[in-house]
Amino acid sequence: MGRQPCCDKVGLKRGPWTIEEDHKLMNFIINNGIHCWRTVPKLAGLLRCGKSCRLRWINYLRPDLKRGAFTESEEDQIIQLHLRLGNRWSKIASHFPGRTDNEIKNHWNTKIKKKLKLLGLDPVTHKPIEKTEKTSGNSSNKPDDDDGQGTIKVSPRKDDEKPEEIQLNLEETNDLFSNYHMLCESFDLDSWLNQGANTCCSSSYSMEESNKSSMGETNSTIQQDSLKQWVDSVDSFLSWDSFIH
DNA sequence: AACCTTATCAACCGCAATTCG
């Protein structure tokens, strides 16, 4: 049997989105909202599949996106949530209004993972690497940049250069680990989670929901004005994007 | 200046979960 592909890929465009495509998608969603992603590209006049449109909207065009680098406290919160939820990025993202699961996942993979490794912590278990190795006795889980003796080797820049060794001896590792746990303990995740749950926005955001929640009782003129402001702001970062590209 | 390596992040893919007829 098997499932049909979600969309007919023949003749569909792939790769980076153009400003024109972004405008088409935005205009369509502004005017019509989102009812069925599958029909969005067809109705909006886009040669993209519905999945691609959804992703573009959620990760880049949504009006409530918070752009910019993650703060240290956001990073701490991500680590906390990862400890509890694992790689459930959408769940984690739901506690960061304006952040997307993709953004958090990328940040985790490129920055936080390295930070934890430097602290001598396994990014998967959040436990000291030595400990997990000794207890598991499974060398296949050993990070390739760790020599198993509390020393993390950073890849050399040159072939003839000795790897830079960051001496994280056991004492230092334990100190870092206890600090890390003090941070974990002092952080009231539950109350924060509850607070986040009230303010979080679902990844399946739509203009209809946006209108209901943020514009609820305002009149249509104000709605039009805010919408215009948003489109203007999106226009400004779109042009900036095209400039830097 | 040219080349190479690494880091970053947008976008894609495949599968699971959910919805719909």
Place this chain on the structure above:
DNA sequence: GCGAATTGCGGTTGATAAGGT
């Protein structure tokens, strides 16, 4: 209740910017 359609999620890839040699 069942199967097909659709949506959403997490892992992965690929383009490109940034930095180093």
